Amino acid sequence: MQMRKSPRQQRSRQTVxxxxxxxxxxLADQGYDAFSTNRVAAVAGISPGSLYQYFGDKDAILTIVxxxxxxxxxxxxxxxxxxxxxxxxxxxDGVRSILDALFSALERNPALLRVLTEQLPQVANRERRHxxxxxxxxxxxxxxTARPESSRRPDVDLAAWVLVMAVQNVALRWSLDRxxxxxxxxxxxxxxxxxxxxxx
Amino acid sequence: MQMRKSPRQQRSRQTVxxxxxxxxxxLADQGYDAFSTNRVAAVAGISPGSLYQYFGDKDAILTIVxxxxxxxxxxxxxxxxxxxxxxxxxxxDGVRSILDALFSALERNPALLRVLTEQLPQVANRERRHxxxxxxxxxxxxxxTARPESSRRPDVDLAAWVLVMAVQNVALRWSLDRxxxxxxxxxxxxxxxxxxxxxx
DNA sequence: CTTGTATGCGAGCAAACACTCGCGTCAGGC
DNA sequence: GCCTGACGCGAGTGTTTGCTCGCATACAAG
Numbered sequence: 171m172q173m174r175k176s177p178r179q180q181r182s183r184q185t186v187x188x189x190x191x192x193x194x195x196x197l198a199d200q201g202y203d204a205f206s207t208n209r210v211a212a213v214a215g216i217s218p219g220s221l222y223q224y225f226g227d228k229d230a231i232l233t234i235v236x237x238x239x240x241x242x243x244x245x246x247x248x249x250x251x252x253x254x255x256x257x258x259x260x261x262x263d264g265v266r267s268i269l270d271a272l273f274s275a276l277e278r279n280p281a282l283l284r285v286l287t288e289q290l291p292q293v294a295n296r297e298r299r300h301x302x303x304x305x306x307x308x309x310x311x312x313x314x315t316a317r318p319e320s321s322r323r324p325d326v327d328l329a330a331w332v333l334v335m336a337v338q339n340v341a342l343r344w345s346l347d348r349x350x351x352x353x354x355x356x357x358x359x360x361x362x363x364x365x366x367x368x369x370x
Numbered sequence: 371m372q373m374r375k376s377p378r379q380q381r382s383r384q385t386v387x388x389x390x391x392x393x394x395x396x397l398a399d400q401g402y403d404a405f406s407t408n409r410v411a412a413v414a415g416i417s418p419g420s421l422y423q424y425f426g427d428k429d430a431i432l433t434i435v436x437x438x439x440x441x442x443x444x445x446x447x448x449x450x451x452x453x454x455x456x457x458x459x460x461x462x463d464g465v466r467s468i469l470d471a472l473f474s475a476l477e478r479n480p481a482l483l484r485v486l487t488e489q490l491p492q493v494a495n496r497e498r499r500h501x502x503x504x505x506x507x508x509x510x511x512x513x514x515t516a517r518p519e520s521s522r523r524p525d526v527d528l529a530a531w532v533l534v535m536a537v538q539n540v541a542l543r544w545s546l547d548r549x550x551x552x553x554x555x556x557x558x559x560x561x562x563x564x565x566x567x568x569x570x
Numbered sequence: 571c572t573t574g575t576a577t578g579c580g581a582g583c584a585a586a587c588a589c590t591c592g593c594g595t596c597a598g599g600c
Numbered sequence: 601g602c603c604t605g606a607c608g609c610g611a612g613t614g615t616t617t618g619c620t621c622g623c624a625t626a627c628a629a630g
Contacts, residue, residue, distance in 0.1 A: 175606095179597060182607060202491070207588060217609045222589065288492040291402070296488070323559070328551050332540055332559050339539030340532055351528050359523070359532050363567045370566030375576095379627070382577060407618060417579045422619065 171226025186224050188214045190238070193231045198282040202289040205232070232294060239282060240298040244305060246275040251309055259317055266361045269337065273357065276345040284346060307334050321368040333364060371426025386424050388414040390438070393431045398482040402489040405432070432494065439482060440498040444505060446475040451509055459517055466561045469537065473557065476545040484546060503534050510534070514568075521568040533564060 177183045192214035196205050207228050211218045225231050250271030254264045276283060286295060310330040314321050323329035337360060343349075344356055377383045392414035396405050407428050411418045425431050450471030454464045476483060486495060510530040514521050523529035537560060543549075544556055 178606065181597070185607080206586085208586095218588085219590075219610065220608050223607070228588065288496070291491070292488040323562075325551075325555065325559075328555060328559060331549060331551065332556070332563060335540045335543050336536035336563060340535045343535050349531060351525075351531065355525065355528060356532070359525075359528055362523075362570050363532060363536060363563070366566030366568075366570030367563045368566075370562050370570075378576065381626080385577080406616085418618085419580065419620075420578050423577070428618065 172230055174222065174224055174226045174230075177224060182224070185214075185216060185220060188216065189221055189225070189231060190234055193235045194238075194282065197232075197235060197285050198279065201285055207231075229294075232290075236286060236290075236294060237298055239279070239286060240295070240302055242278070243275045244302045246278075247272050247302075247306065251306070255309065255313060259320060260313070262361055262365055265364055266357055269341070269357055269360055272337075272341050273345070273353065276341055280345065287342065287346065303334050303338070307331060310334070322370065323368060329368070333367065336363065372430055374422065374424055374426045374430075377424060382424070385414075385416060385420060388416065389421055389425070389431060390434055393435045394438075394482065397432075397435060397485050398479065401485055407431075429494075432490075436486060436490075436494060437498055439479070439486060440495070440502055442478070443475040444502045446478075447472050447502075447506065451506070455509065455513060459520060460513070462561055462565055465564055466557060469541070469557055469560055469564075472537075472541050473545070473553065476541055480545065487542065487546065503538070507531060507534050522570065523568060529568070533567065536563065 177186050189210065192210050193205070196210055196213055200209075205228075207221055208218050210231065211221045214221070221231075247268070250268050254260055254268060260268075307327075307330045310333065311326050314323075314326045314329065321329060340356070340360055340363075344351070344353075377386050389410065392410050393405070396410055396413055400409075405428075407421060408418050410431065411421045414421070421431075447468070450468050454460055454468060460468075507527075507530045510533065511526050514523075514526045514529065521529060540556070540560055540563075544551070544553075
């Protein structure tokens with residue numbers, strides 16, 4: 171179920187925002203198990219009944235929190251992407267700064283990222299993450315097509331898919347697992363991974 | 371909680387196996403939501419009470435199903451790895467056949483793989499997947515150290531980590547999302563990814 | 571056969587929790 | 601200032617589900 175009715179007055183618009191904030195807070199601070207409607211309502215400082223005036227069910231709140239999170243990540247990566255993609259050939263330093271943006275975006279809210287990726291049924295994230303991936307793949311494909319000299323891979327779609335899948339997991343797992351490796355060196359290695367693949 | 375007591379008689383050992391089988395069946399066929407103790411017991415053809423003679427709680431059954439699954443995957447990959455690692459330098463065709471083994475292992479039980487990775491809280495898989503990753507990383511590190519001519523990466527540990535993370539996700543997502551790409555061509559690309567990275 | 575133990579049963583308990591409903595309160599247009 | 605609908609309340613309901621417990625049955629040792 172989705173949003174039940176839209177808030178008309180000022181007061182209720184604040185209520186809706188407080189519910190969403192409370193949802194994010196509970197998720198990030200106490201985990202998915204604690205994410206009960208009663209608790210979210212309590213943290214939001216409202217009653218459980220009020221919650222159901224605007225949200226059809228528990229999942230509706232969860233969905234909004236998830237959507238907002240991935241939208242923020244997408245926004246930051248897209249910003250860096252658009253900055254670099256205008257001029258001419260990107261070059262390895264450009265790749266690096268885009269990767270840097272991705273890493274930074276994932277570092278913004280580690281607690282929430284952890285809960286979203288480790289405690290939630292992934293099916294909840296699936297749609298949004300696919301959208302994010304698709305968005306980046308599209309940019310990649312148009313870039314690689316426009317500048318064939320920057321890649322030796324024959325199938326552009328396939329190359330973009332492989333790169334996104336590979337890079338995504340390196341970034342994600344570095345953010346979540348915090349292995350002992352230095353951030354800058356990991357970035358360097360990913361740049362090599364990408365460059366080596368495209369120009370092999 | 372763990373295993374509550376071990377089965378002494380033949381009869382009860384069969385019961386335990388039937389419970390585990392039922393657990394796997396319910397998970398793969400009906401998903402995690404349907405994975406209730408009562409239903410598992412029903413599918414196993416026993417009563418809920420009997421189930422708790424051997425398993426401390428619901429999670430104990432789940433854990434065993436997960437462990438067995440990842441152990442099987444690890445076994446198949448390790449087998450291919452050990453076959454290839456004995457002789458001398460592996461070479462790109464050797465890399466390819468190891469990757470092939472990984473893909474095949476993930477293709478064995480797609481339904482269960484999907485439920486484990488998409489519906490379960492990932493924290494349940496975490497330990498086992500880390501163990502699997504660590505195992506492969508160790509093999510990689512010893513190989514790369516023993517044959518420095520096969521890689522130009524300065525930090526062997528870091529290189530192994532990056533490769534495992536990158537390759538893992540490509541394999542996993544290809545198995546789960548079934549994008550339109552031909553299996554062999556994906557394998558080829560991953561070989562290029564690995565080779566290009568190590569020899570860049 | 572007897573007896574102690576391992577195994578199995580299944581109705582039912584207790585807790586958690588998503589969600590409702592009837593009623594009181596307040597905002598804001600006229 | 602009034603009046604109507606939007607807003608908010610919170611105790612309560614219905615259901616689900618993990619798990620127990622007292623008892624029956626099957627097994628194996630002596």
